[in-house]
Amino acid sequence: MAKLCIHSLILLLVLVSSVAVTTAQTGDKFCNEILNPFYCDVKECFQQCVKAHKGNPKCISHDGAASCVCTYKCSYA
Numbered sequence: 001m002a003k004l005c006i007h008s009l010i011l012l013l014v015l016v017s018s019v020a021v022t023t024a025q026t027g028d029k030f031c032n033e034i035l036n037p038f039y040c041d042v043k044e045c046f047q048q049c050v051k052a053h054k055g056n057p058k059c060i061s062h063d064g065a066a067s068c069v070c071t072y073k074c075s076y077a
Contacts, residue, residue, distance in 0.1 A: 031074035040066035 033055075035048045040059035045068035049057035055072030 029074050030071055033070045033072070034067055035070050036068040038065060038067070040068040044068070045070075 031053075033053070035045065035052070035057075042057075042059055045057040045059055048068065049055045049070035049072070053070055053072035055070045058069050058071065059066045060069050
């Protein structure tokens with residue numbers, strides 16, 4: 001049980017603290033923002049992601065819970 005809690009905590013910390021930037025084949029940069037690390041309602045996730053970033057929302061499940069993650073094009077100077 002404690003091992004499961006530690007893994008859940010580590011995963012949650014990684015999800016919450018990461019705003020990953022990746023480069024696609026086209027050279028576009030994409031960012032990921034976790035809009036809600038503890039709960040994901042598909043409709044609400046979609047609305048928040050599109051409103052905030054005009055991005056692509058996704059519910060990512062982990063240890064019986066789900067997080068709302070938004071992927072969108074971003075740029076850095």
